[in-house]
Amino acid sequence: xxxxxxxxxxxxxxYVAGMATEQEARELEAxxxxxxxxxxxxxxxxxxxxxxxxxxxxxxxxxxxxxLLRMVSDETKLIE
Amino acid sequence: MSDLRPTLTYTEAExxxxxxxxxxxxxxxxxxxxxxxxYGVALKVLNDENxxxxxxxxxxxxxxxxxxRYDADKGRLFTWMLNIARNxxxxxxxxxAHKLGQKMQEIxxxxxxxxxxxxxxxxxxxxxxxxxxxxxxxxxxIIDLAYYRGCTQEEIAKILDMPLGTVKTRMRNxxxxxxxxxxxxx
Numbered sequence: 001x002x003x004x005x006x007x008x009x010x011x012x013x014x015y016v017a018g019m020a021t022e023q024e025a026r027e028l029e030a031x032x033x034x035x036x037x038x039x040x041x042x043x044x045x046x047x048x049x050x051x052x053x054x055x056x057x058x059x060x061x062x063x064x065x066x067x068l069l070r071m072v073s074d075e076t077k078l079i080e
Numbered sequence: 081m082s083d084l085r086p087t088l089t090y091t092e093a094e095x096x097x098x099x100x101x102x103x104x105x106x107x108x109x110x111x112x113x114x115x116x117x118x119y120g121v122a123l124k125v126l127n128d129e130n131x132x133x134x135x136x137x138x139x140x141x142x143x144x145x146x147x148x149r150y151d152a153d154k155g156r157l158f159t160w161m162l163n164i165a166r167n168x169x170x171x172x173x174x175x176x177a178h179k180l181g182q183k184m185q186e187i188x189x190x191x192x193x194x195x196x197x198x199x200x201x202x203x204x205x206x207x208x209x210x211x212x213x214x215x216x217x218x219x220x221x222i223i224d225l226a227y228y229r230g231c232t233q234e235e236i237a238k239i240l241d242m243p244l245g246t247v248k249t250r251m252r253n254x255x256x257x258x259x260x261x262x263x264x265x266x
Contacts, residue, residue: 010252018166019226019233019251046155048259049227050162055208057116058123058201060136065111068140069104075144076102 003035012042016049092157099147107144114158115140116203118165124228125169126176135172139165170230207265214261219254226251 006012006028014020015028032039090098090109098106118139122132142164150160202208212220225231225239237247 010248013252013255014226014233014248017223017226017251017255018230019236021233045255045259046159048262049255050158051262052211052223052258053121053162053227054117055202055204055211056124057120057203059116059203060119061129061133064133064136065108065115068111068137069108071137071141072107072144073104076104 003031003038006031006038007041012045015042016046093152095157096147096150096152099144107140110143111140114161117158118161120202121162121165121228122169124224125166125173131172131176132169135165135169138172139168142168166227166230173229210265211258211261215254215258218250219257222247222251223254223258 011020011024011028015025020028028042032042090106095106095110099110115136119132119136122135122139123129126132126135139161143161146164150157154160215223222236222240225236231239233244233247236251237244240247242250
């Protein structure tokens with residue numbers, strides 16, 4: 001598939017939404033490695049999808065952070 | 081999150097380096113800056129605060145333990161973290177659905193509870209409502225089934241009772257519409 005056909009086929013949109021089939025994803029990834037402009041197009045679409053996700057950000061309950069930091073700290077001590 | 085937070089004091093490379101060096105200050109910084117976005121994903125997927133809190137902790141442990149697998153050539157750090165968040169949350173949803181024998185039943189009787197995509201009180205509530213106001217319900221549902229439920233094209237066709245080709249076209253149009261709206265909101 002040519003670069004332009006990828007752009008008009010809708011695969012990029014399916015891909016960033018996590019809905020491309022494995023084969024579609026493989027084809028697109030192979031093509032982006034070859035065509036920088038296509039890679040930029042995928043990245044632009046991905047950034048917009050991420051913006052949508054980010055708009056749905058919710059602050060987690062405050063106690064979680066301390067708990068996580070303790071787990072991480074204990075783990076580091078164990079390794080050292 | 082550079083476009084939202086111009087005061088970022090670490091570059092992405094420094095954050096990755098810090099994680100690899102087991103720097104807890106960097107971990108804390110990453111948590112402060114990215115946990116709302118990642119928690120938002122977990123909440124949307126699971127629609128259950130307790131489950132989302134458990135999944136959020138799992139996500140951050142995976143980020144902490146798995147940073148060696150992060151490859152900057154393949155994408156930005158935020159994209160990598162979002163993928164971890166989405167996959168971890170969807171796995172948790174599936175294992176719960178599997179236990180309840182729920183998913184197939186919901187799809188089978190065509191009674192998928194689409195209404196469960198409730199909008200949580202987001203941090204950027206105004207920005208979000210501006211987007212949602214302009215995205216019609218069908219467009220929102222199709223994006224959310226794909227992204228937050230991890231449904232395949234076939235599953236979505238079944239759930240929404242429409243041909244596969246229509247699912248693809250609608251998905252594409254929904255994302256194009258979303259991108260146009262985001263350009264106005266920014």
